[in-house]
Amino acid sequence: MPDIEWIVLYMALGAIAGFIAGLLGFGGGGMLVPLLASIFTMQGMSTDNVVHLALGTSLACMIISSTASIRAHAFRGTVMWRAAGGMAPGIVIGAFLSAHAATNLNSTFIAVFFALFMALIALQMFVNWQPEPSKQPITLRGLLAAGVGIGSVSALTAVGGGFLTVAYLSYKSLDIKTAIGTSAAIGFPLAIAGTASYMISGWSITLSNPYTLGFIYMPAFLAVSIAGAIAAHYSARCSHRLPEAFLKKALAIISLLLSIKMLASIA
DSSP states (O other), X not given: OOOHHHHXXXXXXHHHHHHHHHHHSSOHHHHHHHHHHHXXXXXXXXXXXXXXXXXXXXHHHHHHHHHHHHHHHHHTTOOOHHHHHHHHHHHHHHHHHHXXXXXXXXXXXXXXXXXXXXXXXXXXXXXXXXXXXXXXXXXXHHHHHXXXXXXXXXXXXXXXXXXXXXXXXXXXXXXXXXXXXXXXXXXXXXXXXXXXXXXXXXXXXXXTSXXXXXXXXXXXXXXXXXXXXXXXXXXXXXXXXXXXXXXXXXXXXXXXXXXXXXXXXXX
16 A cells, blocks of 8 residues: 555645635536646556546545535525436436547547636636627436536546536526536436546556556545545535635635646646
8 A cells, every 4th residue: 555645645745635625616626637647647657547547546546535525515495406307318428438538549648628717717707708608508418418528528637527517507607606516416316437547448458557446546535525525515505605706716726726737737
């Protein structure tokens, strides 16, 4: 097993990421990916695989953290289950196929894509740009198509699902807190599909690496998940007491810092 200091570091990272995920409905994965990649590099893991391992492990952690977050948001009635159920099949298909394809992509390409996507999130939040709300009702076909697109992007960022889900549901005229709660619910099927794909695709590549299941690094998964689930449960309560403007600005700042962090790690 890794030394105790690495386990403590993973738990601290999990607590912070879980708090952010519960507070904003997304963002936890975005924090985990660049920081896990840096920690894995410090541990001496192959640079060819650290980004894939970070993405796979982050998605695995989302299985646990999203469960706690869903319970907290559902208790407060801010999950639109019809929208979540309609998007779930598309999310699963998009995430599984995209994660499988990602194993054939260079780590640098994925890191740059991640950094640019996080910068886009920050820019959108800073300028407070919003698409003109749609007057068309939410349809099952529209939810399914949105799910495929969101799932595909999320497998390469471990964060896009939340951001894009909130943007899409806001476009469909849902209030921000219901959009965040529904985004938390979407995170569960997304995490399941992405984790399964990264585990299968990376199985033969990391077979000789200790404590790995495909592109899932188990010590990090366990430590981050336990701490993250506890933190997400309590922080979800806070999101219902904070103003919408604060939530958006917090996400913008976090996204920009994570974009810079990822670019710095591959420079």
